[in-house]
Amino acid sequence: MRAYPSLERTFARLAALEGASGILGWDSQTLMPDGAAEGRADQLAVLRGLAHEILTGPEMADRLAAARDEALDPGQRANLAEMARSHRHAASVPGDLVEASSRAVSKAEMTWRTARADSDFARLAPDLAEVLRLQREIGQAKGAALGLSPYDALLDGYDPGMRRAVIDPIFAVLRAELPGLVAAIAERQAQEPAPLPLAGPFPVEAQRGIGLALMTAAGFDFTRGRLDVSLHPFCGGATDDVRITTRYDESDVMRALMGVLHETGHALYEQGRPAAWRTQPAGQARGMTLHESQSLIVEMQACRSAEFFRYLAPLLRDSLGRSGPEWEAENLHRLGTRVAPGLIRVDADEATYPAHILLRYDLETAMIAGDLAVADLPGAFNEGLHKLLGVTPPNDRLGCLQDIHWPGGAWGYFPTYTLGALTAAQLFAAARGAVPDLMAGLAQGDFGPLRGWLRRTIHARGSLAETGTIIAEATGAPLGPEAFLRHLRARYLEA
Amino acid sequence: MRAYPSLERTFARLAALEGASGILGWDSQTLMPDGAAEGRADQLAVLRGLAHEILTGPEMADRLAAARDEALDPGQRANLAEMARSHRHAASVPGDLVEASSRAVSKAEMTWRTARADSDFARLAPDLAEVLRLQREIGQAKGAALGLSPYDALLDGYDPGMRRAVIDPIFAVLRAELPGLVAAIAERQAQEPAPLPLAGPFPVEAQRGIGLALMTAAGFDFTRGRLDVSLHPFCGGATDDVRITTRYDESDVMRALMGVLHETGHALYEQGRPAAWRTQPAGQARGMTLHESQSLIVEMQACRSAEFFRYLAPLLRDSLGRSGPEWEAENLHRLGTRVAPGLIRVDADEATYPAHILLRYDLETAMIAGDLAVADLPGAFNEGLHKLLGVTPPNDRLGCLQDIHWPGGAWGYFPTYTLGALTAAQLFAAARGAVPDLMAGLAQGDFGPLRGWLRRTIHARGSLAETGTIIAEATGAPLGPEAFLRHLRARYLEA
Numbered sequence: 001m002r003a004y005p006s007l008e009r010t011f012a013r014l015a016a017l018e019g020a021s022g023i024l025g026w027d028s029q030t031l032m033p034d035g036a037a038e039g040r041a042d043q044l045a046v047l048r049g050l051a052h053e054i055l056t057g058p059e060m061a062d063r064l065a066a067a068r069d070e071a072l073d074p075g076q077r078a079n080l081a082e083m084a085r086s087h088r089h090a091a092s093v094p095g096d097l098v099e100a101s102s103r104a105v106s107k108a109e110m111t112w113r114t115a116r117a118d119s120d121f122a123r124l125a126p127d128l129a130e131v132l133r134l135q136r137e138i139g140q141a142k143g144a145a146l147g148l149s150p151y152d153a154l155l156d157g158y159d160p161g162m163r164r165a166v167i168d169p170i171f172a173v174l175r176a177e178l179p180g181l182v183a184a185i186a187e188r189q190a191q192e193p194a195p196l197p198l199a200g201p202f203p204v205e206a207q208r209g210i211g212l213a214l215m216t217a218a219g220f221d222f223t224r225g226r227l228d229v230s231l232h233p234f235c236g237g238a239t240d241d242v243r244i245t246t247r248y249d250e251s252d253v254m255r256a257l258m259g260v261l262h263e264t265g266h267a268l269y270e271q272g273r274p275a276a277w278r279t280q281p282a283g284q285a286r287g288m289t290l291h292e293s294q295s296l297i298v299e300m301q302a303c304r305s306a307e308f309f310r311y312l313a314p315l316l317r318d319s320l321g322r323s324g325p326e327w328e329a330e331n332l333h334r335l336g337t338r339v340a341p342g343l344i345r346v347d348a349d350e351a352t353y354p355a356h357i358l359l360r361y362d363l364e365t366a367m368i369a370g371d372l373a374v375a376d377l378p379g380a381f382n383e384g385l386h387k388l389l390g391v392t393p394p395n396d397r398l399g400c401l402q403d404i405h406w407p408g409g410a411w412g413y414f415p416t417y418t419l420g421a422l423t424a425a426q427l428f429a430a431a432r433g434a435v436p437d438l439m440a441g442l443a444q445g446d447f448g449p450l451r452g453w454l455r456r457t458i459h460a461r462g463s464l465a466e467t468g469t470i471i472a473e474a475t476g477a478p479l480g481p482e483a484f485l486r487h488l489r490a491r492y493l494e495a
Numbered sequence: 496m497r498a499y500p501s502l503e504r505t506f507a508r509l510a511a512l513e514g515a516s517g518i519l520g521w522d523s524q525t526l527m528p529d530g531a532a533e534g535r536a537d538q539l540a541v542l543r544g545l546a547h548e549i550l551t552g553p554e555m556a557d558r559l560a561a562a563r564d565e566a567l568d569p570g571q572r573a574n575l576a577e578m579a580r581s582h583r584h585a586a587s588v589p590g591d592l593v594e595a596s597s598r599a600v601s602k603a604e605m606t607w608r609t610a611r612a613d614s615d616f617a618r619l620a621p622d623l624a625e626v627l628r629l630q631r632e633i634g635q636a637k638g639a640a641l642g643l644s645p646y647d648a649l650l651d652g653y654d655p656g657m658r659r660a661v662i663d664p665i666f667a668v669l670r671a672e673l674p675g676l677v678a679a680i681a682e683r684q685a686q687e688p689a690p691l692p693l694a695g696p697f698p699v700e701a702q703r704g705i706g707l708a709l710m711t712a713a714g715f716d717f718t719r720g721r722l723d724v725s726l727h728p729f730c731g732g733a734t735d736d737v738r739i740t741t742r743y744d745e746s747d748v749m750r751a752l753m754g755v756l757h758e759t760g761h762a763l764y765e766q767g768r769p770a771a772w773r774t775q776p777a778g779q780a781r782g783m784t785l786h787e788s789q790s791l792i793v794e795m796q797a798c799r800s801a802e803f804f805r806y807l808a809p810l811l812r813d814s815l816g817r818s819g820p821e822w823e824a825e826n827l828h829r830l831g832t833r834v835a836p837g838l839i840r841v842d843a844d845e846a847t848y849p850a851h852i853l854l855r856y857d858l859e860t861a862m863i864a865g866d867l868a869v870a871d872l873p874g875a876f877n878e879g880l881h882k883l884l885g886v887t888p889p890n891d892r893l894g895c896l897q898d899i900h901w902p903g904g905a906w907g908y909f910p911t912y913t914l915g916a917l918t919a920a921q922l923f924a925a926a927r928g929a930v931p932d933l934m935a936g937l938a939q940g941d942f943g944p945l946r947g948w949l950r951r952t953i954h955a956r957g958s959l960a961e962t963g964t965i966i967a968e969a970t971g972a973p974l975g976p977e978a979f980l981r982h983l984r985a986r987y988l989e990a
Contacts, residue, residue, distance in 0.1 A: 020519060024515060039736055040514075042514070046508050046515070223528055
């Protein structure tokens with residue numbers, strides 16, 4: 001009996017467990033009553049524990065080794081490599097540590113919800129310290145097995161192959177270039193007349209209707225996905241059941257819509273993964289740098305272009321029953337490309353966003369290394385943000401409590417946001433070169449040309465190749481900061 | 496190391512898997528996009544398969560045997576007996592049969608949705624035949640292991656200890672008594688002036704608001720549950736996350752509300768189970784006869800009483816902004832206690848409802864025995880309904896396609912509806928005798944006295960005693976048809 005086919009069956013079961021956890025996780029953040037939190041934490045911990053048992057079962061290493069000697073086509077070979085990678089990651093962490101971490105994360109996420117609302121970091125601190133303690137244990141265990149530092153080992157879990165040694169020189173360029181660039185943009189925008197504000201209220205139902213129209217235009221498949229509401233927008237769910245969320249602010253229509261476009265970018269990646277590999281590791285999204293590149297190529301590259309606002313303006317006017325100069329495409333475009341240092345990462349413009357990531361990257365690498373204690377996080381956060389952007393959070397709700405990632409156990413995740421932004425800029429430049437009618441399409445709400453190029457070069461490749469290979473083959477160059485900096489100069493200083 | 500504590504840990508994991516399946520099953524019927532059906536079927540099949548593996552693992556029988564010789568208190572002893580029962584049920588069915596059945600059910604349920612809408616039995620027939628084939632296999636395998644007929648073995652899975660030998664004599668009394676009783680009620684109601692109809696439309700949001708108010712009055716805990724919408728109302732979810740559904744008809748306000756009250760009865764049972772045993776078999780609801788008794792004691796015994804309509808009438812008038820003689824309590828009571836043979840089981844009044852069950856019981860026992868083929872089901876259904884109630888479905892949508900149970904794999908479930916109705920009548924008579932202010936409470940929307948009695952005598956007992964013991968201790972008599980027949984005579988012929 002050949003080992004490879006039996007591995008495919010086992011990994012299909014793992015994919016089903018992953019899908020079940022995805023839907024339960026989605027439910028936790030959208031619909032679940034508060035009193036169900038403890039039971040839900042048990043459910044997720046048990047599912048993760050069982051997946052871990054299957055992935056690290058006594059015969060798994062033998063079957064993986066045996067399959068390596070079997071005749072496989074290149075797709076199967078890539079799939080086997082991904083199976084082995086998953087196994088290595090899982091086998092390096094004891095099962096009780098996995099379950100303990102899952103439970104600690106569920107508890108900390110629930111605490112975070114109220115601690116954030118009340119701006120009460122002290123309430124979260126013990127739960128967060130427990131999550132960090134377990135993340136450090138996981139990083140050390142994985143690092144020892146994979147020959148990586150603890151932080152690189154955690155990072156590799158989100159973005160296979162990514163290393164601090166790759167990130168640090170790229171981030172050094174951003175640290176050097178961005179402050180001057182942001183200042184130049186601010187100076188130029190200060191010399192222009194201020195864009196006209198959009199006066200609310202904007203009813204939630206109308207906002208939701210526009211969001212659904214934009215998702216449809218972008219090519220979201222509603223037979224295999226949904227749009228719902230959560231405190232922190234995300235793209236989750238399962239294969240063939242991709243669920244994105246947003247949150248509505250009746251005073252700010254652009255916020256929810258740009259959020260919807262962002263998550264739609266993630267969703268298009270999920271819905272465009274190779275169907276033939278849908279239950280297999282090779283059919284999954286490649287990693288978070290590419291994933292974030294797909295959200296940002298839609299939200300930032302495509303949908304903050306002057307061309308896209310020519311499509312969006314009449315849609316907004318008709319859907320909201322508004323008119324006037326503030327609803328003209330040019331004004332909307334200027335509103336949508338306003339650059340100003342602010343406190344909240346998810347509200348940041350694309351020029352100041354990397355500063356939020358540089359800060360979190362510095363802080364989480366220090367916490368994982370044991371150089372920064374949880375108790376000292378609020379002070380370090382506020383000081384760091386002031387140094388990087390010149391603004392200081394007046395409280396922790398607007399400071400280190402704003403993101404779910406740390407209580408959510410997603411350590412090593414933050415840098416992929418900015419790596420994704422750089423990748424998006426590099427991909428979009430390549431797409432514009434390769435697809436002549438791309439921008440003309442966007443001006444009419446036709447995402448087909450862009451989506452077609454992304455399907456071919458990114459989505460349909462799943463995990464059949466490495467991130468570096470996919471980027472290099474799509475753009476003709478390795479990942480770097482140059483395309484992103486060129487994009488900022490072109491959009492904000494040269495247009 | 497003692498076996499019993501390790502069994503408790505294992506069964507807590509099983510409870511978490513059960514809860515995960517409960518939420519995923521709820522999602523399938525409320526929110527899931529159509530294209531996700533195949534993936535969801537995989538998820539549920541894998542979860543059930545894993546639970547089955549755990550329950551039938553090589554050391555489970557040994558641990559159960561070892562625990563029997565350990566010092567246990569009475570609660571632990573009852574818990575161990577339930578563990579052993581679950582194990583016996585599971586171990587008698589091969590794992591691949593469990594997974595095949597789960598997949599067949601998921602597929603048939605999806606087909607049923609469109610086949611029912613289009614009244615196209617032929618479309619469902621192949622999927623239904625496959626579900627039946629696997630149910631017969633399961634019944635035979637369980638029956639052989641438990642020393643039961645295949646049908647009794649399936650029945651025992653829903654209602655531990657229930658047997659055809661118990662049901663048949665009780666159902667024989669109903670077969671003999673009900674036709675005459677229904678005719679007498681119809682004759683009496685025909686002599687009275689017809690109740691005034693309620694003219695719609697009734698907006699869904701207003702109906703939902705009334706439903707939530709009734710759930711609150713009944714004591715539903717919204718921190719541990721939800722109300723949503725599905726095609727076929729049900730009570731599902733997980734421990735501490737009890738989710739009931741209803742469906743709204745803008746032309747019929749009583750339909751959704753009585754549905755909400757019915758499912759609220761189920762939910763009160765789930766929310767009132769013994770907290771100390773929440774993750775253990777002894778903490779689960781005892782079986783479907785008692786479960787249905789809890790929905791019917793709320794919907795039929797309490798909420799179709801003249802007293803309850805004195806509370807409901809002003810609530811409806813205020814919530815819907817209506818007035819007039821048709822909205823007086825007496826008219827609403829007469830509308831809510833109208834007896835008339837009809838086609839649809841879930842719309843049937845309590846006097847004709849048992850006929851729908853007698854029919855389904857006859858048909859499903861014949862199908863499990865191999866005496867009735869799926870192809871012959873529509874004809875047998877229509878003929879049987881005509882014989883029992885004098886009405887004939889004009890199409891299969893209003894006939895054998897109306898219920899999800901058979902495509903849903905719930906064979907051996909139907910009789911528990913009527914056994915539940917008999918139990919509800921017997922319990923309510925006992926409650927009225929034991930709690931003097933029970934009816935006065937209902938007249939003011941105060942369910943506290945009834946709920947308190949049910950919590951003590953039924954809910955909090957979980958599975959710590961047998962169904963027969965629970966009923967006998969609560970009512971002073973074994974389960975029989977007499978209290979139900981007395982209730983019908985008192986409400987419909989003597990009031």
